[in-house]
Amino acid sequence: MNQIRVLVVDDSAFMRKVVTDMLQADPQICVVGTARNGEDATRKNIKLKPDVITMDVEMPVLDGLGALKQIMIERPIPVVMVSSLTSIGAHTTMLAMEAGAVDFVAKTSGSISLDLFTIADLLRDKIKLAAQATVRQTNVSEPVQHNSLNLSSLLRKPKERKLVAIGVSTGGPKALKDVLTRIPRNIAAPIVIVQHMPEGFTKSLADRLDSLSDIQVVEANDGDVLEDGTAYIAPGGKHLKVKSVGGQWICTLSTDPAVNGHRPSVDVLYQSISLIPEAAVIAVIMTGMGADGSEGLKQLKTNRLCYALAQSEETSVVYGMPKMAVRTGKIDKVVHLQDLANQIKGHC
Known part of the structure; x- marks a missing residue:
């Protein structure tokens, strides 16, 4: 197996x-070079042709976000951002994910993290995942139509209330932007979202998407009453469930153990919705690694009226979660990213 060639970008020589030492401890990874700022990184991306770049967010001359945008134009490759846990760092990281970064890790204690070794395994895993990702420039092809069961009329017949439930992971922030910014404010359904993301970043994601969308986008709070035209993003580190209480749908949050390595988990969300008798569900599985959502989807299809969509392989950064959902046989239609919003609107 060929080693993954990595370019490490950070303004601190110590970092x-x-x-570099952390990455090269893994025989599957080879650091082919380092860069001290974003300008240096864009040059070495062309010269060294790495497979993956780790990119510090805050740097002089040209910061990580500026470098990322240039890389996505000149030679698009997977970039893993290395961010601080500050509110500014979280906001910039969300902008980077929107601009095409595949994933990110958070420095444990500021720009110079003496205990960065505590996330060494996580960083190495992110790089291995990034090496499998599909990275493309911002222009994407026209929506591709796929053969599927025509169930569009099925959800228009019942009197049950509609609920959109989205599960997404790697590549999610950019994909969510493409979908949510196309949803009208008057959509006759609330939207609940599980995006795999650590604590401290989902609030920045919600705020960013809210600023770009006609609908309201918030980080879910325990006890929130779901309202049409609002999207609720599960907080990092907490499971999101929906319960029916006195005719209202309520968000409940918990720190129960991770499910298949995830908290929040799409399976947990979907399984909770499957118990709501009056819910007609539009379930959407988007880009991401693994199989989270597949088991919950089976339960939704067994217990509830549910129309299920999966993001297409050609528009997914990582075609893991959608692929596993398709393999369940429970997906009604595979959809190009740019057509997902139309599909959701058409069933609400």
């Missing part, structure tokens, strides 16, 4: 050395 460049620490990250």
Whole structure:
């Protein structure tokens, strides 16, 4: 198996050395070079042709976000951002994900993290995942139509209330932007979302999407009453469930154990919705690694009226979650990313 060639970008010589040593401890990874700022990184992306770049967010001359945008134009490759846990760092990281970064890790204690070794395994895993990702420039092809069961009329007949439930992971922030910014404010359904993301970043994601969308987008709070035209994003580190109480749908949050390595988990969300008798569900599985959502989808299809969509392989950064959902036989239609919003609107 060929080694994954990595370019390490950080303005701190100490951090460049620490990250390089951490990565090269894994025989599957080879650091082919380092860069001290974003301008240096864009040059070395062309010269060294790495498979993956780790990119510090805050740097002089050209910061990580500026470098990422240039890389996506000149030679698009998977980029894993290395961010601080500050509110500014979280906001910039969301902009980077929107601009095409595949994933991110958070420095444990500021720009110079002496204990960065505590996330060494996580960083190495993110790089291995990034190496499998499909990265493309911002222009995408026209929506592709796929053969599927025509169940569009099925959800228009019942009197049950509609609920959109989205599960997404790697590549999610950019994909969610493409979908939510196309949803009208008067959509006759609330939207609940599980995006795999650590604590401290989902609020920035919600705020960013809210600023771009006609609908309201919020980080879910325990006890929130679901309202049409509002999207509720599960907080990092907490499971999101929906319960029916006195005719209202209520968000409940918990720190119960992770399910298949995830908290929040799409399976947990879907399984909770499957118990709501009056819910007609539009379930959407989007880009991401793994199989989260597949088991919950089976339960939704067994217990509830449910129309299920999966993001297409050619528009997914990682075609893991959608692929596994399709394999269940419970997906009604495979949809190009740019057509997902139309599909959702058409069933609400």
